[in-house]
Amino acid sequence: MAENSFQKIYTVVRQIPKGRVTTYGQIAHLVGNPRMSRVVGYALHVNPEPGVIPCHRVVNRKGELSGAFAFGGLGQQHLLLEAEGIEFLPDGRVDLRRYMWYGPEE
């Protein structure tokens, strides 16, 4: 099935521990294709199962969340991440140095 790639991405995103964030490139790396970063964004864009897939824990390389949020907006993103204990920098980004999730190894 062509959705295999998507399924893998959703699985990885679902495995993200609470109170932690990761980047599209990192997810792509966990999926097995470090260059699938764009496809990762596309997979979350369609977001076939909102509420099940914590897209708010997926940020870009800078630590910023994508402008198009399928959950309800950046406001929801801010609340969700804050509710998980994540602090936001004055720039509106997340501190990847502390909350960057490097994989199921933890």
Next chain:
DNA sequence: TTAATGACCTATC
């Protein structure tokens, strides 16, 4: 099947 698009990343000017 070909062409175009995209919630990205990296390199260069």
Next chain:
DNA sequence: CGATAGGCCATTA
């Protein structure tokens, strides 16, 4: 340091 260009992969039309 900030902005621009190109590249990579999969999905959709």
